[in-house]
Amino acid sequence: MTPPHPMDLIPAPVRIEGPYRCGFLLDRRTTLSAAPGTETTERWLRATLGAALGLPLREAGGPDRRNTVRLRIDDTLGPEAYRLQVVPDQFVEIIGGGPAGVFWGAQTLRQLLGPAAFRKAPVYPELTPGLPVVGIEDAPRFGWRGLLLDVSRHFLPKDDVLRYLDLLAAHKLNVLHLHLTDDQGWRIEIERYPRLTEVGAWRARTKWGHRASPLWTETPHGGFYTQDDIREIVAYAAERHITVVPEIDLPGHAQAAIAAYPELGNTDVVDTTALTVWDTWGVNPNVLAPTEAVLRFYEGVLEEVLGLFPSTFVHIGGDECPKDQWKASPAAQARIQELGVGDEDGLQSWFIRHFDRWLADRGRRLIGWDEILEGGLADGAAVSSWRGYAGGIAAARAGHDVVMCPEQHVYLDHRQAPGDDEPVPIGYVRTLADVYRFEPVPPGLAPEAAAHILGTQANVWTEVMENRSRVDYQVFPRLAAFAEVAWSALPAPEARDHAGFERRMRTHYRRLDALGVDYRPPAGPHPWQQRPGVLGRPLEGTPPNV
Secondary structure, three states: OOOOOHHHOOOOOOEEEOOOOEEEEOOOOOEEEEOOOOHHHHHHHHHHHHHHHOOOOEEOOOOOOOOEEEEEEOOOOOOOOEEEEEEOOOEEEEEEOOHHHHHHHHHHHHHHOOHHHHOOOOOOOOOOOEEEOOEEEEOOOOOEEEEEEEOOOOOOOHHHHHHHHHHHHHOOOOEEEEEOEEOOEEOEOOOOOOHHHHOOOEEOOEEOOOOOOOOEEOOOEEOOEOHHHHHHHHHHHHHOOOEEEEEEEEOOOOHHHHHHOHHHEOOOOOOHHHOOOOOOOOOOOOOEOOOHHHHHHHHHHHHHHHHHOOOOEEEEEOOOOOOHHHHHOHHHHHHHHHHOOOOHHHHHHHHHHHHHHHHHOOOOEEEEEHHHHOOOOOOOOEEEEOOOOHHHHHHHHOOOOEEEOOHHHHEOOOOOOOOOOOOOOEEOOOOHHHHHOOOOOOOOOOHHHHOOEEEEEEEEOOOOOOOHHHHHHHHOOHHHHHHHHHHOOOOOHHHOOHHHHHHHHHHHHHHHHHHOOOOOOOOOOOHHHOOOOOOOEEOOOOOOOO
16 A cells, blocks of 8 residues: 655644655554553544554553554643654654644544545555654644534534544544524524424525525425534544534524524514524524523523533624614613613623623633624623634734634635536635635734734535535535644745645545545536536625735
8 A cells, every 4th residue: 555645744744854765564463552641542543543444453562562653742742742753664653742732643644644544444455554754743833723514504413513523633623613503593402491492493494595596495404413412522522632612692693592482582673473493594683682581591501501512612603683673672772771881782792791701700711703892892702703804803902812714715605616617606716725825813913912813713604505515515625725724834825835735635635535525626516516506696806805
């Protein structure tokens, strides 16, 4: 089995020495020596790499045995840093600064073994996999390297979420942001409020294409994760050193919740009992009422969420909250006067500040979309900067932590090429090269502000992605480019070697094939990946740099 060239690694490591001749063969006698703190990688190597190569990887009799894969921790390295060394005819050693570093080193080991190492069973059992003599030193640029999956607009079953955790791990991404609630569906079981999933998880039909499309899918759509499903997802992620950040959207994007519990809405201006789970797309006018009862309801929701997700950060949305109902509502206007918050923006800020304090009292941190800047940013809040760089720049300069995810660069629901072949084309064209040249830290940001950039995240909104295959098409191969941006110490965008990256992608496409990913081929979509006649909303030209 011929291994790929070590320079085909994605994301690119900090330093590679070699490669030289083939120096280490893995066979049925190869053992695994795992020092304390490396147990997650030990389990992963046996379950995943061992299955792919048909190797038992039995426990070594001692750390100095030959023909051994050695795992150990050296806390002089950064917690996610690692060193990988192949010593000819003796051993492979992965040294991490912490358990996560060892695990990321194992992902590099898998890439060095070739695309067959990404399958679930041996495809060349007669061949002995080999590794070149090589030394690698590596560490991530950012501590937050994330992907948002919108499972509200179109539900992804639990096994598909677990599969995406494996795909994130293979690309050294360490945050899965789960968008669990929206107008179109509530996707997490809350035991004290059963109607959230009995009613809120299901819609009668679905708009097919962009909201201006005349087409509908009349098949009812829905689904949700039980609390045991969530526990499984979180545990599966933790085994792969991935943090799952839940999002419970408020005070906007709430029609599914209001459909389940009409008293949550602005009942003095709209008949909330007539609302159903929304079946189309866009910004919805039905928002939460600014009452103490609504606060208590969502505190109850979040109490259960905190019991399921150990993530320090909890995302509360805060975006796209139209103020029309509050302006028309006598109760909301009286609330503005009572609270002394000035206007409707102040009312939204009151919502955010309340949950910022509530989460902080429980040892967690609030993060929200950059609209939470409107009306004043809560003191401890962090910002997901999605409308461009501007919100993130303002937040970082004010001393708030930021995750950069500007829609103009890393919204993977946006189309990948011009032309009519792209399925349900949305937004500006964002090619593989465009994503590779994305820079999370804007030029000119002072070092003290830049230190507040926690990292970066690619977002996948699923209004026009009706199943896993469509999600794959939009996400890949661009997530590979994003992963390198998030992990590797790349030069300025204009100096990046995209031709070299595309050369490495030739090997990476074979890895994605082995993993069964329905990515967009470089030459364009397969016929079965197209959606002829389904209306999108393509935007022409270059996206604004805001």
